Amino acid sequence: MIGSPTGLTLRSRYSDITNGVSTPEFERTVSRRLVRRAAVAEVMITDWRRLDDDLFLMYAQLPRAHSFYGPVGGVHDPLLIIELLRQATFLACHAGLEVPLDNSFVMNALDYRIDPAELRVTGEPARLEIFLDGLKRGRRRGTLSDTVSELHYFRDGRPVAQAMAKLSCLRAPVYRRLRGDRAVPPAAPEQPGKLPPPVTPALVGRDGGADVVLSPVPGRGGWLLRIDQSHPVLFDHPVDHVAGMVIIEAMRQAAQFVRQPARVLPVGLDSVFHRFVEFGEDCFVQAEVLAPTPEGDVPVRVLVEQGGALAAEGTVYTRTLS
Helix, strand or coil: CCCCCCHHHHHHHHHHHCCCCCCCCCCCCCCHHHHCCCCHHHCCEEEEEEEECCEEEEEEEECCCCCCCCCECCECCCHHHHHHHHHHHHHHHHHHCCCCCCCEEEEEEEEEEECHHHHECCCCCEEEEEEEEEEEEEEECCEEEEEEEEEEEEECCEEEEEEEEEEEEECHHHHHHHHHHHHCCCCCCCCHHHCCCCCCHHHHCCCCHHHCCEEECCCCCCEEECCCCCCCCCCCCCCCCCCHHHHHHHHHHHHHHHCCCCCEEEEEEEEEECCCCCCCCCEEEEEEECCCCCCCCEEEEEEEEECCEEEEEEEEEEEECC
C-alpha cells in the first residue's frame, strides 16, 4: 500500500535535483517499442532524462479524449496513471538500464492514488512530470530480475498522483521455460461474436458493450471475465495471457457495478497478482463493498479467480462524483 502524494516537500526536493535540466517541448512521443505499444497513438511519454542511477524524469501528455480511457466526471481517467506507470517503467528499463526488448515483465503488485482536483480536464492536454524514484533492482546472473518502481506525478508543479509497481523481469529463455506450451499468443483469438454477453454498459461506467469486460453469471454471484482479444486498447499487441490492464479494468468495472446507483471515480487501488490469467479458461470476478475510509472514500474488495485458485485481488477506493 502507498500513501497519498507527499506534496510540496517532495516537489521541492525534485526541484533541487532538476535545477538546470532543459525544459521539454512535448513535440513528439518516445519510441513505441520502448514502452511496449504497437499503436503510436497509445504512447503518452514525450521525453525523459536519467538524473542518477535510481532516478528518472519522464514527461507525458494526457489526451483530453481517449477511445477507451476517457474522462470520468470531468477528470482524466485515473487508469491513465497506471498506463503511464507501465510505460515509464518499461522506458527506464529498456532505454536507461539496457534491458533487452525481448525480456518479459510479470506484474506482481500495483498501487496508485490520485488527487482528482489536480487531474481535471481543461482546455488543453495535461502535461505531466513523472519522477520514477528508487528503481530498486534485483539481479540474477548479471541481468535485471526484479524491480520496484515508485512514481510521483506533477502537473504545473503540483502533485497529482503517486503509484508503485513490483515486477519480475525474465529473460526470453526463462520466460519460455516458465510458460511452456502457453508461451505463444493464440493464433486465432476468439471473435467478439463468440464472447459471453456483457453486463449492461451503464452499470459499469461504459457507453458500449465492446468496452465491457464483465459478463453476468446466472445463479452465481459475481461475473465472468469477458476477454475480447480484438480490443484495440486492452489488447494493443498479441500476448500469451490476459494482460494486467484487463484485470485492473475488471476491478474498476466491478467496483462501479456494486456502487450503483452512484457514479464513482476510482481514486486509488491496492492490487496483488498471484498467477497468470489464462485464455480459454473461465475466470470469475467477485466484489464486496467495505466500510468507508476516514476520508469518506468507499473501498471495494475485488477477487479474481481461475481454476479454483485466486489469480489476483485488489481494493478499489471509490469516490462518489457530484
